[in-house]
Amino acid sequence: MESVLKLSQDGSDPSDAEEYRTAPHNLEAEMALLGAILVNNEACDRVSNFLLPEHFHEGVHARIFEAASTRIRSGQLASPVTLKSFFEQDETLQDIGGPAYLARLAASATTIINAEDYGRTIYELAQRRALIGIGSEIVNNSFDTPVDKSSRNLIEEAEQQLYEIAESEKYGQGFQPFGTALTEAIDMAAAAYQRDGGLSGISTGLKDLDEKLGGLQASDLLVLAGRPAMGKTSLATNLAYNVAAAYQAEHNADGTMNVKNGGIVAFFSLEMSGEQLATRIVSEQAEISSERIRRGKITPDEFDRLVEASQRLSAMPLYIDATGGLNIAQLAARARRLKRQRGTLGLIVVDYLQLLAGSARRASESRVQEVTEITTGLKALAKELNVPILALSQLSRQVENREDKRPQLADLRESGSIEQDADVVMFIYREEYYLGRDEPKPNTDEHLQWQERMDGVVGVADVIIGKQRHGPTGTVSLHFDANLTRFENLVRPGYAPDIRD
Structure with missing residues (x-):
């Protein structure tokens, strides 16, 4: 040679x-x-x-x-x-x-x-x-x-x-010296004091949820869990849209960036395609049912609204990765790359946690060990990038076997690691869904009682905060529009908006 x-x-x-x-x-x-x-x-x-x-x-x-x-x-x-x-x-x-x-x-x-x-x-x-x-x-x-x-x-x-x-x-x-960490804590408190709404984190766009969480906190792993048809993905897309739509940043002379509001969002959709996710979001903003959009059954006026909403959304800093079968290492690498390219990152959404894969070694041991590796990796990534990560999760079927179907921490699938690693665990629950399946025969006393209960829960979704490291637990009620799969602040009876000239 x-x-x-x-x-x-x-x-x-x-x-x-x-x-x-x-x-x-x-x-x-x-x-x-x-x-x-x-x-x-x-x-x-x-x-x-x-x-x-x-x-x-x-x-x-x-x-x-x-x-x-x-x-x-x-x-x-x-x-x-x-x-x-x-x-x-x-x-x-x-x-x-x-x-x-x-x-x-x-x-x-x-x-x-x-x-x-x-x-x-x-x-x-x-x-x-x-x-x-x-x-x-x-x-x-x-x-x-x-x-x-x-x-x-x-x-x-x-x-x-x-x-x-x-x-x-x-x-x-x-x-790092404790004094350095203390300075950062005081800076965070000062920013919350000066920001509208007094939030230390990024606003979710939902007032009552912000009051409970204080916004989405940097470096937190938040888990949103629920049974199928409860609206997990819908709430996640709503939050992603609200954060991306509120994004405001200014560039400094030295090349750094100050984010004033909102944030750039990375949405990992392991279940739905990018087209399906985009259809949901544009449906919410154009106020047209996604089913009618897919079938093409819209009026000329609705089509104009659809085009207008699409043009407005196209400039939003919302990035979708719909690659199926990602493992935790690949997801982390792609999130790092996006932050490097854009200079900042405000929120990462993972839909959903059980569709992520761990390493081959952990997968060969057991599913519990694999999920432990995934949740530990997501929490480490949240700290590394200093960004909140919202991970969706399925609940076990044992919820369906109880008379009270409100979810609990024990209902999380492979709950040990998820509950342990998460900073916040939230459950989404819609009594309307379960009550609608138990409708008694019409024209009976039972049906009248059922109708009274149904009237009180139609369009209401409860977000149950089962765990929060740095804040209270409790329940936040939101308005849910099933046709548009959109969550909004719940307007309570007797509420009267301010009247301005």
Whole structure:
């Protein structure tokens, strides 16, 4: 076989150089940044939003940066004198001069104006080192692939690692000081205080549901469960539409984006086709029965409304993936890709959970183990992308065998993992559906009593919140239009809207 080795310009074999290649780093930039911080603590503010101790190549530099940052965050002075006591017993620092090294850093400091440039250099080189690590892992795994892993699995793992690096300023930072988490909590409370309706999360578009949930919270896994014909998919499409229709964002000069309202929605429809889902949504908005749309039995005026609604909906940031048979790793990869492409993501909907697949290994063990892997993966994805995930779920048939058919947590299929991993579990229940199947004979006392009960539940759907980690449980009643498969706020008897001139 012909050799592919080539000699370098000086005649040496490049393979020799390969043995001595070191990971990219710049110790001078690290020293210059630390010196600037020790001379003027304001330099730390210029890099604190993106630079972490682990981005430094030299371990002692990482410890100096961490100690200085901690003091500065607490309002104290970080200087060679104040940091000296922290490093008197540091063995690594002793090898390069001990605490006197701090004074040398400060003495060789450059202007604070260059601090951010030095920080960006350090961060960029850290990213390259991480990429080298991933590349080496890909090569090693490709040479020695376990029997239970396919090339697709390797690609998805590599994609996840690359995504985490790309989003490393937001996710995957490891331990963080409690003060950082506390600041984020206060910022969230301030945003809720300033936002209309006082919501800390994304509005569902349904007032009473928002009051119970506080909106759809970032990083939450919400499970919406119900028996067939209760309207799970209809409610999910309503919420997806409301979030996408309310989307408002502004682009900053540095390329970042501030979402003011609503969000971009990813809808994974594992049961219905994209065309069926789109028909439902356009039916709701044009106020024309989806059955009549499919059969073409609409008037010219209704057709005009259909076209108008379609034009309005076509620009909405609602993305549908109707691929059947997805597994949890593929779903996660596609969600990451959409967020990377659009820069932000507001809501992920999965219709429905039991149609997702887990890994081949878990599937071979048992269905319970497979569903556990799926729910754990969905919760991890919600935290990774910092986005709420609404997953629909089937209920077991035991509901039908009870006299009271209102669902409970124990009715969830493979309920152990679903109930455990979900932050919110909601059930949808329509008494009208069950009562309509038990109509007694006409012109009897039983029928009169039945009619009275029926009049009170027609068009009413209950969303039962059976679990909520950070809020109350209870029941929210909504209005359900079965012809349009649309959920709306329930107008209670005696309600009178404000009259404006």
